[in-house]
Amino acid sequence: MFLALTLLGLIMIVGKSVLNNYMGLPSWLRVLGISGSLMIGPCLWLYGRSLFEKKEPSKSNFKAGPAFAAQRFHGPWTMDHRLFHLIPFVVFDLLCWAIPNGADFTSYLIASVVFLHLGVYLAVCWRLIIKNPEGSRLLPWYRSIVIGVTVIWFLYVGIFIGIIPLYILGAVFFSFLIYVFSYLLLKRHVFALEKYGNSAISPGTSKQLLERIKVLFETKEIYLESTVSLKVVAEKLSTSPREVSQAINEHGHMNFSEFVNHYRVARAKVLLADPARLQEKIETIAYDCGFGNVTSFNLAFKAETGTTPSQYRNQFSAA
Known part of the structure; x- marks a missing residue:
């Protein structure tokens, strides 16, 4: 949902830039964009x-049973908390008819705050990537x-402060960006459709099957068995x-081996x-933890956490 809203925000800015460049929009529509x-x-x-x-x-998750272990697949916030971050957007839209958008100081100040708002969130996004x-x-x-x-943010800031003279440049780059992202998303989706085009189960049934697989892994801990397989x-x-593989691929966004290793590495961390x-x-x-040898364990642990098992353990040994 949040990716869709991000793209909607991009489209709003693109639409405003293009239409205003060629048609000249009233102030409230520019503010809306x-x-x-x-x-x-x-x-x-x-x-x-x-x-x-x-x-x-956590260690207690594995001991407390499925009710606690299942929490791993849910984020730490509820939807209500997340929506608080959209309050500035909602307020801005509701007051678009009253917010100035001209060449005066107030308009300049409001635009500066809007750019700063996006800049702060981008900084937090980069922090999330680094972490x-x-x-x-x-x-x-x-x-x-x-x-x-x-890149788009820097372009628009450059246009705003007068470093970049071409106003339409930001919209053009935005359009190209949306095209690239849409292509990547559709490419991934089309490949998934082709792979399971002849499947007997629907996407909804496949999603339900994934939940059953998770419950099986969390209650029976079959990932601890070195012989666990799709057939088992x-x-x-x-x-x-095939249906187990489809459920994990389509809705878990990983293959069976990665899915099993995800659980094994989580157990190893404990x-x-x-x-x-x-x-x-x-x-x-x-x-x-179910690994057949140390090499595969090290590779899976490194892929999942970005560090080796020894380095991970040293954090606790030093403490």
């Missing part, structure tokens, strides 16, 4: 949080979006391996941080 900036910042940041800031399972490890699968995608919006999971859920097991060999923990 500018308000898109107040939507882009919060939604881009909240989209990043929805991608990365998911609750990690997350390079191994994160969604990081390159999110970073590309933030880079594009940041499918048999336990009375479905086919064990590595356990004071009672600080002297235990990394190899032992790897086997206890």
Whole structure:
């Protein structure tokens, strides 16, 4: 949802820039277009949080059962808290008829605040990117979006302060950016449709199946078995391996191996941080978490966290 609102904010600014350049819009419509900036910042940041800031399972999660372990897949905030960040956008839109948009000082000051608002949120987005490890699968995608919006922000700031004389340049670049993002999204979606075009289950059923897979993993902890496979999971859920793979690919956005390793690494992080097991060999923990060898454990752990198991453990050894 937040990605869609981010794109809507971009479209509002593009539309305002293009129409005003060729037709000349009344003040309130220009203000309405500018308000898109107040939507882009919060939604881009909240989209990043929805991608990365998911609750990690703690040691108690694995002991307390599925009711607690299932919380890992939900963000730390409720939707009501998130919507507070859109208050400036809503207020700006409701008062668009009264907000000046001319060459006077008040208009200049208001525009400065709007640009500053987006700039602050972009800074927070970059902080979110820096905090997350390079191994994160969604990081390159999110970073590309933030880079594009940041370039656009600099373009519009340059136009605003008079460094860049071509007003329409920002709109042109915005349009190109939206085209690129739309192409990437559609390309990914089309490939998914082609891969499962002959599937017997609907997207809704596939999503429900993913929830059943999660419950199975969190209650039975079958990821701890080194022999776990698509066939094993499918048999336990009375479905086919292809449908299990489809559910994880389409709605988990990863393959089966990555899905299993996600759980194993989460378990390993708990064990590595356990004071009672600080002297235990990394190899032992790897086997206890379901990995067949230390090499695959190190690779999976590095991909998931951006650090090695030894480096991760050292954080707690030093403490």
